[in-house]
Amino acid sequence: MREKELSNLTDSPERRFTLSKSHILRGRRNFEELFSGSSMLRSQNVNLRYTSYPNADKKILVGFIAPKKIGKAVQRVRTKRLLREAYRLNQHIITGLPITADIGLHYAFMAKRADLTFEAVQQEVISLLKELRDRLLSKNSPF
Template sequence: MREKELSNLTGSGSHRFTLPKSHILRGRRNFEELFSSSSLISNKDVNLRFATYPQASRKHLVGFIAPKKTGTAVQRNRTKRLLREAYRLNQHIITELPEIADIGLHYAFLAKRANLSFDSIQPQVIELLTELRQRITANQSPS
């Protein structure tokens, strides 16, 4: 049996570049809850909708959405694949934050259009994750 390449699992430092299925936001009820009580961070091609929960028992979950108006099924699936990959490579920006702040965090990336390139999506995902981190740390600062 072949050994996995280390470059696929870890990079510089102790960051893990995996995205397990247990971290993916699934289920109609979870998405309804996210859309009913969430905040929005907007960008040129990608939006980020997020909700924080005071219970630390709520997991840190992420979703990827490409609405039907963005294109055909093939285009939507490609867009979600690119969003997942951009998030997977940059998740270290946000992943340790829920444990530090002792909160539950659900968020979803929404594509505004199809036929996006990875080179255009990745900087936007980084910008959205950085903004999300700033908003959460601002809300958690001691008063």
Template sequence: MREKEPSKVTYSPGHRFTLPKSQILSGRRNFEELFSGSSFISNPAVSIRYSVSPGADNHYYVGFISPKKIGNAVERNRAKRFMREAYRLNQYIIRDLPELSELRLKFAFLARHSDLTFESVQKDVISGLEKLRERILSTHTTF
């Protein structure tokens, strides 16, 4: 049997890397709300569509979308798996914002093409989450 290779991902101490089902964006109405009034962050492999609304429940929801232009079901599911794993490992970038205590954040990752590698997806997810963090901090800071 082949030995497990060490991961090249650098982990931050003190963070749990789980993605509970309660944080997954689901339901037709939620996706319609997300796509009707939202902003967009574009990257070469993965884009992010997000909406921020006031809410006292301090929840954030994340979705993963692979459109049919990506290819067959195998390629779409592979793209979603890559996006889920990249987000799961790097969710602390957005989750640790104290400003989320007064906001409800909904966002979805969209795959842009079919020949994705995990490294390219992870790079785009990290840069997208950092851009999202900057936008939330610049628009929703209270002084």
């Protein structure tokens, strides 16, 4: 029998690059809260909409959106897969933040186009996550 692996959300030196279902933003109410009172970070092909909560009882949740205007279902599904994979590989940029800043965080990546390459998506996801981390740390800084 195989040993259970540690989560990538712990401070282990061996990081697992998994994205569990419990970290996915789901439900109409959660998306309505996200779109009603949120901030937006923009890049050329991907936008990031986020909202933070002052207490950490709301955990970190992420969503992936490909609107109907970017193409047919096959193109939207592929685009969401690219977004999920780029986030999964780079989630370590933001996952430790709620622990240190004592905040809850809901955010969603939204694609602007369907004809994206993985390299372009990954580069934009990394820059958006770094900008989000910097904004949240500066807002919650005690200084």
